[in-house]
Amino acid sequence: LRLGLPEVIYAAGKTPEQVAEIFARMAHAGGDVIATRASIAAWDAVKQMVPQAEYHTDARIIGLRQTDALADAGPVAVLCAGTSDIPVAEEAAVTATYLGVKVERVYDVGVAGLHRLLAQRETLKEARAVIVCAGMEGALPSVVGGLVAAPVIAVPTSVGYGAAFGGLTALLGMLNSCAPNVAVVNIDNGFGAAYVAAMMLRSMHAPSASELLRASQSS
Amino acid sequence: LRLGLPEVIYAAGKTPEQVAEIFARMAHAGGDVIATRASIAAWDAVKQMVPQAEYHTDARIIGLRQTDALADAGPVAVLCAGTSDIPVAEEAAVTATYLGVKVERVYDVGVAGLHRLLAQRETLKEARAVIVCAGMEGALPSVVGGLVAAPVIAVPTSVGYGAAFGGLTALLGMLNSCAPNVAVVNIDNGFGAAYVAAMMLRSMHAPSASELLRASQSS
Amino acid sequence: LRLGLPEVIYAAGKTPEQVAEIFARMAHAGGDVIATRASIAAWDAVKQMVPQAEYHTDARIIGLRQTDALADAGPVAVLCAGTSDIPVAEEAAVTATYLGVKVERVYDVGVAGLHRLLAQRETLKEARAVIVCAGMEGALPSVVGGLVAAPVIAVPTSVGYGAAFGGLTALLGMLNSCAPNVAVVNIDNGFGAAYVAAMMLRSMHAPSASELLRASQSS
Amino acid sequence: LRLGLPEVIYAAGKTPEQVAEIFARMAHAGGDVIATRASIAAWDAVKQMVPQAEYHTDARIIGLRQTDALADAGPVAVLCAGTSDIPVAEEAAVTATYLGVKVERVYDVGVAGLHRLLAQRETLKEARAVIVCAGMEGALPSVVGGLVAAPVIAVPTSVGYGAAFGGLTALLGMLNSCAPNVAVVNIDNGFGAAYVAAMMLRSMHAPSASELLRASQSS
Amino acid sequence: LRLGLPEVIYAAGKTPEQVAEIFARMAHAGGDVIATRASIAAWDAVKQMVPQAEYHTDARIIGLRQTDALADAGPVAVLCAGTSDIPVAEEAAVTATYLGVKVERVYDVGVAGLHRLLAQRETLKEARAVIVCAGMEGALPSVVGGLVAAPVIAVPTSVGYGAAFGGLTALLGMLNSCAPNVAVVNIDNGFGAAYVAAMMLRSMHAPSASELLRASQSS
Amino acid sequence: LRLGLPEVIYAAGKTPEQVAEIFARMAHAGGDVIATRASIAAWDAVKQMVPQAEYHTDARIIGLRQTDALADAGPVAVLCAGTSDIPVAEEAAVTATYLGVKVERVYDVGVAGLHRLLAQRETLKEARAVIVCAGMEGALPSVVGGLVAAPVIAVPTSVGYGAAFGGLTALLGMLNSCAPNVAVVNIDNGFGAAYVAAMMLRSMHAPSASELLRASQSS
Amino acid sequence: LRLGLPEVIYAAGKTPEQVAEIFARMAHAGGDVIATRASIAAWDAVKQMVPQAEYHTDARIIGLRQTDALADAGPVAVLCAGTSDIPVAEEAAVTATYLGVKVERVYDVGVAGLHRLLAQRETLKEARAVIVCAGMEGALPSVVGGLVAAPVIAVPTSVGYGAAFGGLTALLGMLNSCAPNVAVVNIDNGFGAAYVAAMMLRSMHAPSASELLRASQSS
Amino acid sequence: LRLGLPEVIYAAGKTPEQVAEIFARMAHAGGDVIATRASIAAWDAVKQMVPQAEYHTDARIIGLRQTDALADAGPVAVLCAGTSDIPVAEEAAVTATYLGVKVERVYDVGVAGLHRLLAQRETLKEARAVIVCAGMEGALPSVVGGLVAAPVIAVPTSVGYGAAFGGLTALLGMLNSCAPNVAVVNIDNGFGAAYVAAMMLRSMHAPSASELLRASQSS
């Protein structure tokens, strides 16, 4: 197993020039690089300096692959409830890919139309971990939690209006999930969900420090 | 159609003696009477003065039937997510019965165990309205909303701990339901949900004032 | 009775092009279509592709009637407290109409000028359901609830400033209505209120699944 | 005009002995004395030491009249929405009386039963100021504000459950009143409302400092 | 005593054209007119149609005096804590003037510089009512409440940042004032404070309905 | 690998008799059983009926081992910041053990005394997942997150007073962790944290459905 | 200068036996010891084991002086607004004394009675730091901040009711103080305020590490 | 020791012209002047009128040194957790410098990368007071509080998204610090933190009023 950990730039609140300058410097170091929350303007600046970088529009991620890291851990299923949640789901999916994780996207499977979700039951069952992005009432993780025997990482999104309170309602709902296999990250934090999932896969598969020690001692 | 409207006493914050005294006075007037949020102590006081009254333990309702009102409107399905939600569901179900509504109880059908809910799909389809009681993340109304072509009256319950905030999380979740056929009443307000459902049945079926007028004119 | 259920597009957060493209595709399928929260720009894009569509300016709804659905269910009264609540009330009224419901508008009847509301008492009495839109303290549903024997669907609006908190105050007020026949939808959710009202009418009048079964068996 | 200002003890959080000791000391000074939020236990302690004191059970006020202050200012109308609001209304009414204000009580006139309120319209019109106590949605001050040409002092009460949040909902509603003649005091603060009303009567009628000066100079 | 009550337009959320059109129509009726929360753009539109109107820049009020109402009730002192609170204080002061109330402005007297406030003690003592505008911690009304024997109407302002929460902190502080003669209106609601003050003056001085009756009967 | 999943009873809100009755019934079925949030009274009732059960006092868990499940997955490190957090940490640790997970306890390692935490660095490095329980400001997960290359499951506790708001402050802090490998469960939800960790171990190690399929096909 | 730092036990949530056992163990080590938030029951248990300990009733602190530490740093003035704030003020004052700080108590100087505060101006001017405890609107620190040229440590107390929200209102008010020399600790945290003040005195007076180094090098 | 107190202008909410006009007037008086929260536009206006002023870009402070005040008190360490917190840290650092305090900047030492912080331990130990700026979970002050024997002034920043709630989460975290030597100022209030620190240094070192008196008497 190989789980690559690229350098990560959080582009929000940085000028396009700042993002490009940091990106180029990191790219120069030879590893993989991603910038999350990157605007088109940031992308325009980066591609001038690092032509081989790519822009994932929905995910708002600029990425650069320079290592031969294979996305062979997983798979992790990334779900979202509605089409408005796709940017957050894509932030998770693209981040996970750069972290070396194989991703299955299962989008637009909100709980008010159960048949669409149930039709994907097999994909869910295959997943080693499930990332579930939902706004409004944030009910999807509870339903998914009941369908799988894997950890569910829930990402509340800021989708909704009125008493959605910018994602707070979804966040609270997910924290109170009646499914016991659900843990939660910050509102819109697709990046964090992917990171936690990757850590799970890496931590499970990698030999631990003491195993390495014992291995080295026995050789 | 006959939808009885009993006199209603809100027993919370009243002494057993006050409840009994009001109950007896109303009983004397000859109609049906119910007292909600009634403690055992209140029930002890009432049954001294009105021996023919009944106590619905789970619902915490003291009731008295004196009219020949038949529960023939409906049916209304009353659902709850977990066993801890049963007192609220019973408050709704018993109130509805006293309001002349036929009730179908569908309990302990939380969304993390979908199969139990889906097994009741036929009962749901029969219902003219559905009352859904749930605490914690309050996700059940959204799922139910997608399964029926009837109005869903959602009752958040104060079941849960920590970030459940005494029902606030369930309340917010229900208000943001992605199912469009969901309306919400106050936390733990099983009574109100039943009342809205009964009003709906009464209002839909009863001839309107102008229909009565036209009828009288044409005769 | 005929209650049409058009296809519904939630235009907020979609580009004019996306709205137009989806609208045209749905129109092509032959049924009725509405897009809510539609900006003028979205309307400009839609009318290029679907010239027979209409724009309801106050309601911010683009609609297309292609079926012969008659607005003969109801009537449902749609009230609002102040002129600033009219966009939400119109969202409810126009949606209801597309759902086949006859609507009576009773606008600008805030509780601080009771005479205006009381002058409309007859219209209220006729209604099978009442939708009440109000911002600020959101008191209107309670007063209306006491005047009618029909279900009241309350819509808090984001009208107000300071401690109105974008509709939260009105929402909380409506959830705590001292009138028992009040249920509530999300802030500014005129669409949802109309949908619940239409579901009530449809559910009450349509034969249930088992009635259809019995009818088919007896024939 | 004569507006007496008694000494005031806030008995909450004080032991019965402390209340009695302070009360006796103040009584000794010869003026009027009241203790608000006084439990029966406090009353038992006070009456041992100051036999001529009185206890107003609903208002939870212990009072002592030692001056010849006449309650001839006003009248001020004290309203409450439901019977559960009576303790707060009585705190206002009894306080006002000890402050020399004539009080008209208009209780149990909630907005969901408008006829009861409208039946008291004449009493309201007579009032120089109106104190309105209400819990739950707190809608009564807005309706009353529209019926009178006097200042309305609104007192939110902690009556209600669930999303009433201990009076917060009523408080927010009153602060957002669509009637412009409404000002608000703290939750359950009947004492404060009476005090503001008395200050108003005193301030409006008493000659101002400069009038006194001019009067003395001209004499 | 003469307390004029002008027609009032709440200009926020209305287009300049709407404001101008309503203003002109009301002006035509012959009475006094004011529009609060009026932008420069609204003022430009109004003055085209009603050249004799005036704009009070700080108060953001467009006013028109057409009656001979004299500002001879009062005086009411209008205070503010900092210079950023002046727009709200001016909304109160200008409104009060149009309501026939004499106003004394005492600005920039925040509690962290007590000497400035104490230097105005005489002006405060003269006032029949005091309006106090303050943002941030909103402490000024408590201090002023202890210095005067008149009602204090507190106006929290949205001045501040961080944990000022748009005026919520000041609002809560004012509601919990340790001075008993303080009542509160909505955040930034200078208009409402002036209205309540004017109602106090009007209500105190005007003969009541029954006094008028007795007067007419005795004549 | 073998990860046992016992039957779980949530004892809060159930009477001792109810807990004992459910526990005995489940024990009868032959598997492992645990009851969380179990009071001493519940334990007294259970041990009458199921003498071979055990009570974990700090964890408030009643457990019964009837299978030969070995706690050989993991290890999972369970940390807590202060001694008051121990009950929550124990709920996590004991639950994990019953779920077949090997647990390393690292208690009383709050961030204001870093040396104690840093002394445990080796234990942390060994862990496949880390559960971190902390109240008050909830800072521990961020520090731990930076020390390990494993997923951190953060459990806010209700320890603290004043602005700790019953665990809300710790919850919000953990959701905003600057360490990207942190996910969060509900306040005081040690059970849920252990469940997520166990699911992770189980999901990562078990062959997936398709692997099983391929294995069976190739054999 | 000598600033003693006693061992500190936080007794809340510990049984009397636990407090006594820890206290005795620490006393045995020979230094000073205090236990904050100690109930009478805890005191009863401690004095059995450590007879020379003392109980400060209002402060709820059990203390033991075993060193010759002199309270000669400071002075620090400890203020409180009302008599109900005294327990918190005493927690600060007694803690400060055990930390070697000389304390001046200035109690019951709420801002609605300025003369009492202004009468203590000289005492305030002498203080090297000022600790200000206040509940309700928490306005006192702002006024005091304007009177002194020393740092003000503000302690919000949970005194008040209704919209005081258990000290939240006072906390928010203090954080938004218009006086720039104010910093804030947690609600009711008299201990923390004293600790910060003592740290300040100790830090300012003690030679710094590099000064010690230079001193040792030059000798 | 010499601690200069410049005149301070809060530029937020003032036009560039207003800032420049006030700045020039104060500069004319001969002392030091600073304007905080000053935009580039304000700086452009000021430098026209006061050419010798300086602009500190990151701190958004315009400053003018006209006295010979030396920054010789302290040192005070100014820390921040992430690069996004630098503007707030700079507001503190630059303010402190103008107040005559020597500043040590220790930036980008967030708790998820402890080694960077621990590498600065010596600098921290030298500091007489420590100002710690952090957003998101605001954990840094607790860690720093445990490393130093000096007062820590914590500044929550509005850095973060989602459940960071504009700095509220960091604020709450800091108020609940498990380190007892932490006090807190408003969100983003770098200015206030520097002011409190300077007051500490000034108050500790300056002779008190009575010391001055005694000195004068003995001479």
Ligand SMILES: Nc1ncnc2c1ncn2[C@@H]1O[C@H](COP(=O)(O)O)[C@@H](O)[C@H]1O
């Ligand atoms: N979308 C995101 N949400 C939260 N944290 C992020 C996100 N993207 C990147 N990060 C974190 O931000 C760090 C980089 O921050 P910076 O050095 O300011 O660019 C990374 O190491 C990540 O831990």
Ligand SMILES: Nc1ncnc2c1ncn2[C@@H]1O[C@H](COP(=O)(O)O)[C@@H](O)[C@H]1O
């Ligand atoms: N019910 C009440 N609510 C709020 N403040 C009150 C109340 N009753 C008395 N007070 C105030 O409390 C002061 C007396 O407080 P104390 O000296 O603690 O007894 C009086 O002067 C009143 O201003």
Ligand SMILES: Nc1ncnc2c1ncn2[C@@H]1O[C@H](COP(=O)(O)O)[C@@H](O)[C@H]1O
């Ligand atoms: N401490 C706990 N916190 C949250 N959920 C729990 C806890 N203990 C048990 N549960 C859940 O509650 C369910 C049992 O609930 P019940 O049937 O009411 O006993 C279990 O399946 C768990 O998912």
Ligand SMILES: Nc1ncnc2c1ncn2[C@@H]1O[C@H](COP(=O)(O)O)[C@@H](O)[C@H]1O
């Ligand atoms: N009243 C108090 N409020 C907040 N923290 C306190 C208080 N009293 C003691 N502490 C802190 O609690 C620690 C002792 O906690 P413990 O080990 O649980 O007894 C001390 O080192 C103090 O930092």
Ligand SMILES: [Mg+2]
């Ligand atoms: Mg869970």
Ligand SMILES: [Mg+2]
């Ligand atoms: Mg809906």
Ligand SMILES: [Mg+2]
């Ligand atoms: Mg209701």
Ligand SMILES: [Mg+2]
């Ligand atoms: Mg008003």
Ligand SMILES: [Mg+2]
């Ligand atoms: Mg008051």
Ligand SMILES: [Mg+2]
């Ligand atoms: Mg994270």
Ligand SMILES: [Mg+2]
């Ligand atoms: Mg400050």
Ligand SMILES: [Mg+2]
């Ligand atoms: Mg502290």
